[in-house]
Amino acid sequence: MKKSKLVLLLLSLTLLTGCWDERLLKDVRTVYLSGFDLDEKGEYLTTVVIRNLNISKSSRGEMSITNEVVSGKGKNIRETSLKIDQSVPGIFDPAKGRTVILGNDIAKADIFNVLDSFYRDPRINVNSKVAVTSGSANKLIQHLSEKEMEKAEYFFEMIKSSEVMTEIPSVTAETICTYMLDEGKDFFLPYLEIDEVDQTVKVKGTALFHDRSFTGEYLSVDESKLLLLFMDKKSRKTIFTHIIEQPTDTALSYDVKRVSRDLKIRKRDKVSVDLSLQLDVEVVDFPEDHLNNQKMIKDLNRQLSRQVSKNAEALFKKLANHQSDILGLGRELIAYHPSIWKEIKGKNYYENIEVNPKVKINIIGSGITL
Amino acid sequence: MMVKTRINQSELFFLLVQTMVGIGILSLPFHTYKSAQHDGWIAVLISGFAFQLVILLLWLLCKRFPHLTLFDFSKIILGRTFGNFINILYIVYLLIIVSYTFIVIDDIFVRWIFPGTPKIVLLFLGMVVLIYGCIGSIRSMVYLFSFLFIFILFLFFITLLTFQDPHFDFRYLFPIGSSGVWKILKGMRETFPAFTGYETLLIYFAFVKHPKSFSAMKGALFAIFFVTVLYTYIVIIATIMFSPAEIKIIPEPVLYMLRTIDIHVLQRLDLIFLSIWGIIIATTFLSYAYLGSMGISKLLCVKHSIAVIFSSAVVLIVSITFHYYIEIINFRKWAEILNLTFGILIPALLLLIAIIFKREASYGYEEK
Numbered sequence: 001m002k003k004s005k006l007v008l009l010l011l012s013l014t015l016l017t018g019c020w021d022e023r024l025l026k027d028v029r030t031v032y033l034s035g036f037d038l039d040e041k042g043e044y045l046t047t048v049v050i051r052n053l054n055i056s057k058s059s060r061g062e063m064s065i066t067n068e069v070v071s072g073k074g075k076n077i078r079e080t081s082l083k084i085d086q087s088v089p090g091i092f093d094p095a096k097g098r099t100v101i102l103g104n105d106i107a108k109a110d111i112f113n114v115l116d117s118f119y120r121d122p123r124i125n126v127n128s129k130v131a132v133t134s135g136s137a138n139k140l141i142q143h144l145s146e147k148e149m150e151k152a153e154y155f156f157e158m159i160k161s162s163e164v165m166t167e168i169p170s171v172t173a174e175t176i177c178t179y180m181l182d183e184g185k186d187f188f189l190p191y192l193e194i195d196e197v198d199q200t201v202k203v204k205g206t207a208l209f210h211d212r213s214f215t216g217e218y219l220s221v222d223e224s225k226l227l228l229l230f231m232d233k234k235s236r237k238t239i240f241t242h243i244i245e246q247p248t249d250t251a252l253s254y255d256v257k258r259v260s261r262d263l264k265i266r267k268r269d270k271v272s273v274d275l276s277l278q279l280d281v282e283v284v285d286f287p288e289d290h291l292n293n294q295k296m297i298k299d300l301n302r303q304l305s306r307q308v309s310k311n312a313e314a315l316f317k318k319l320a321n322h323q324s325d326i327l328g329l330g331r332e333l334i335a336y337h338p339s340i341w342k343e344i345k346g347k348n349y350y351e352n353i354e355v356n357p358k359v360k361i362n363i364i365g366s367g368i369t370l
Numbered sequence: 371m372m373v374k375t376r377i378n379q380s381e382l383f384f385l386l387v388q389t390m391v392g393i394g395i396l397s398l399p400f401h402t403y404k405s406a407q408h409d410g411w412i413a414v415l416i417s418g419f420a421f422q423l424v425i426l427l428l429w430l431l432c433k434r435f436p437h438l439t440l441f442d443f444s445k446i447i448l449g450r451t452f453g454n455f456i457n458i459l460y461i462v463y464l465l466i467i468v469s470y471t472f473i474v475i476d477d478i479f480v481r482w483i484f485p486g487t488p489k490i491v492l493l494f495l496g497m498v499v500l501i502y503g504c505i506g507s508i509r510s511m512v513y514l515f516s517f518l519f520i521f522i523l524f525l526f527f528i529t530l531l532t533f534q535d536p537h538f539d540f541r542y543l544f545p546i547g548s549s550g551v552w553k554i555l556k557g558m559r560e561t562f563p564a565f566t567g568y569e570t571l572l573i574y575f576a577f578v579k580h581p582k583s584f585s586a587m588k589g590a591l592f593a594i595f596f597v598t599v600l601y602t603y604i605v606i607i608a609t610i611m612f613s614p615a616e617i618k619i620i621p622e623p624v625l626y627m628l629r630t631i632d633i634h635v636l637q638r639l640d641l642i643f644l645s646i647w648g649i650i651i652a653t654t655f656l657s658y659a660y661l662g663s664m665g666i667s668k669l670l671c672v673k674h675s676i677a678v679i680f681s682s683a684v685v686l687i688v689s690i691t692f693h694y695y696i697e698i699i700n701f702r703k704w705a706e707i708l709n710l711t712f713g714i715l716i717p718a719l720l721l722l723i724a725i726i727f728k729r730e731a732s733y734g735y736e737e738k
Contacts, residue, residue, distance in 0.1 A: 123485075126629060178611075178612055178616055181614075183614075233536065334541070334544075335543075335544035
């Protein structure tokens with residue numbers, strides 16, 4: 001019996017899996033960044049940054065890293081990566097990409113077409129960040145200098161730091177899928193642009209999407225911050241700067257500490273949504289000082305609330321113009337007011353929704369000085 | 371032939387839970403969503419309740435024949451020939467379920483983790499587990515299952531991590547009950563395959579102490595309750611993680627949502643989940659294969675180990691024959707029909723005959 005068990009054990013060793021599915025790092029060409037474009041003829045163009053690890057045998061295994069930009073054309077995304085595979089030595093492996101850049105044209109088309117191959121392949125990392133650029137993704141990637149590319153996750157870290165500052169929503173390729181396939185919700189993505197003046201890539205704000213495609217409009221960083229507060233998606237820090245007119249023209253910066261949002265839906269001739277937002281803020285920069293004066297604080301609260309409310313109104317006007325339901329009001333209606341939803345549902349339901357934002361700002365702190 | 375081993379209520383609980391929690395769990399939210407939409411969790415709760423009643427039905431049947439397994443009391447009820455016929459049917463059924471489980475595991479592993487590995491290799495690997503696991507006694511099965519229960523809890527804790535994703539939305543559950551009674555009832559049907567495993571009570575109950583008293587059912591009822599709660603929870607988290615149109619294109623929502631979680635050290639929780647799930651699923655097919663082999667050894671009067679090898683050979687042949695089909699989803703329908711026939715219909719008929727013809731076995735002995 002003992003012997004037969006041993007034989008069984010040895011036999012099962014031969015069945016150990018893994019040998020079929022091993023992927024050695026030395027054989028694959030991993031991608032860190034990929035960009036997608038669509039040309040007028042409907043062909044897709046993929047541009048990727050591939051990182052090469054060169055271990056030189058002559059100088060005792062010293063490693064050197066080089067990056068190379070490769071691109072390929074095709075009828076869909078999978079074909080473009082096949083083309084790329086043909087033009088690089090080794091196996092092209094898109095699995096570990098951390099950032100996806102969508103060119104302006106491709107974003108205006110159906111972006112589900114781009115991401116479908118991501119969702120389908122179990123090996124691909126769907127936690128990659130997705131961003132839209134104003135021009136073509138190819139140009140943006142080409143623009144990166146060798147130095148920036150060396151920091152392989154250049155865009156990833158840029159986007160990440162903006163997320164921490166509540167400037168852009170924290171979304172990944174996977175979460176977009178949820179939004180794209182939701183009839184009552186739209187989404188926005190980081191919007192990157194090459195700055196004309198200093199020729200570097202910057203986060204310009206957020207690109208507004210409707211259904212599955214880019215509307216062409218983008219929100220500035222300040223607008224995106226405000227919208228994120230309306231969504232109650234405050235990240236670690238949210239700093240706004242406003243010019244205060246009274247008593248003197250000074251700039252005041254504050255960091256939002258706490259957000260409380262109240263949402264009321266009423267049905268009139270349009271569906272009207274009353275959104276009131278109360279922000280408890282801490283002043284972080286105000287050279288005027290004297291923040292121990294009750295009258296002063298009251299005055300500041302009033303001025304700030306007025307300014308931000310005005311901004312909010314402009315913001316929601318912009319959203320309404322492009323029918324981008326980023327707050328997910330459609331979902332709110334489906335969930336809690338199904339009878340209203342039944343009346344207005346359809347592709348352009350946001351036309352029938354009217355948002356009345358109101359912001360109240362409440363200074364609760366001033367740091368360690370007054 | 372009375373069985374000698376005795377198990378207590380908690381061991382019965384572990385046996386049933388381990389048999390039930392299995393292949394169904396990964397795609398349950400997908401299937402309930404098809405018919406009951408966002409109210410799938412209500413459907414799961416109702417079916418959970420329904421299966422409590424089914425369990426009571428099985429108990430009414432089994433308690434007439436204390437310490438006799440299905441393979442023995444079928445002969446008392448129907449006579450030797452027909453009894454053996456029923457036994458053969460049950461053996462075939464149990465082995466079919468094992469093969470079906472094998473095919474599904476094989477498919478999921480190949481699609482999710484080992485795209486380059488030949489499917490047959492995984493089948494052989496499963497076979498080794500099956501032979502090694504089944505060859506012991508019922509005692510060793512009980513010990514194994516009780517120990518592996520930890521892994522079910524572990525699965526549960528992994529799913530808790532999905533709440534890290536800030537994009538889940540409770541509004542997907544509302545308005546509660548809006549898909550309508552009819553659709554929820556239809557969704558109930560989709561949950562049945564996930565509960566497959568309750569019918570093993572027909573055999574396991576023979577090992578329970580004091581079978582006549584109602585408290586002998588505590589373990590089984592609690593097992594169904596536990597599984598119901600677990601499934602409801604799984605369906606709810608899948609519903610709040612995915613938007614309605616999205617969940618319809620994702621056959622394994624439970625894995626898919628773990629794929630999206632990125633905790634700093636680990637990027638692919640779905641692979642960890644799958645490897646633990648592999649253990650849970652092993653207990654499912656071990657349980658069925660053990661009972662199948664028990665039936666074979668009683669039918670052909672052979673030693674248990676020979677029966678195990680025989681049944682594993684049958685399973686291997688069946689699963690190799692069918693493993694390349696892509697329409698595994700159709701197998702699911704067949705498995706469901708078989709399950710309802712062998713889990714509810716035949717036991718109900720047997721009970722009816724037993725009541726009408728007053729078939730009952732005397733209490734052989736009761737241990738102190």
